[in-house]
Amino acid sequence: MVAGASTPRKHSYDVVIIGGAMIGSSIAWFLSDPNSNNAAFDGSVLVVERDPTYENSSTSRTNSCMRQQFSNELNIKISQFAAEFVRNFADYMGNDPEAPELAVNHFGYMYLAPSGVHVRSDGDVYLAGCAPDDDRAVDHNNLRMDRDIWEEKVWPALAHRIPAFERTKVMTQWAGHYAYNTLDHNVVVGPHNEVSNFIFANGFSGHGLQQSPAIGRGVAELITYNEYRTLDLTPLGYDRIARREPFTETAII
């Protein structure tokens, strides 16, 4: 893989990936790297990214959590592969000395169901969040933050459940976009049913970071072998959207 090029080296590519954040990079890696299980792919890959800083991407604004508590068995299997991938990251990277060591912290999440507020420890501090009550679709570059949400929603909910939270103060805060599939809160992955040679991998509904290894592997398998070889992701395909038949995940944050 050649990183950082601003002008494509060739006039045409076998695979063009739109968006080079978590998901685009994962697909590109599973297609290109000899240590992945798609070594049979020998085509060319171009990743097109409009903002190489990734500043406003969801990937840069994630809470970076993996969990295995999902209502949908396939999502559990997808996250189990994420845990396996992270645990064996050095092996997957071919023990490349330049590959970073991944620091994994184990902790529990507390989710306050009526308010939708969630909290977890984060080293010496805590990380809390929620979706806004008035959660309208906004422009992709609108990352304006409603600073009242802490005072009016998150803090009261936490202090009610854990009185010691009365004394907390905000050290830092941020907002990010959830690509939210309103049909069933799950990713759409796989071929379009009418447009040939077009594969979706989007709509992760808040759990895309941990799904990136399995989705990258799956899409690479589809491209290489025209079928899923490890984990069958067919139920997450676009067909269900076209038929309006949800494949629902209820455990969403």
Ligand SMILES: Cc1cc2nc3c(=O)[nH]c(=O)nc-3n(C[C@H](O)[C@H](O)[C@H](O)COP(=O)(O)OP(=O)(O)OC[C@H]3O[C@@H](n4cnc5c(N)ncnc54)[C@H](O)[C@@H]3O)c2cc1C
């Ligand atoms: C606050 C927050 C917390 C989260 N916490 C978690 C968590 O704990 N665990 C978890 O698993 N998930 C979490 N998520 C969800 C996760 O971050 C996303 O599902 C995941 O990052 C999606 O990755 P992506 O690569 O599909 O999209 P993005 O990271 O949004 O990347 C899309 C990329 O495509 C580029 N792009 C878009 N259009 C074009 C175009 N036309 N041409 C070229 N490039 C284009 C963009 O510039 C961007 O870099 C969280 C999300 C948020 C916002």
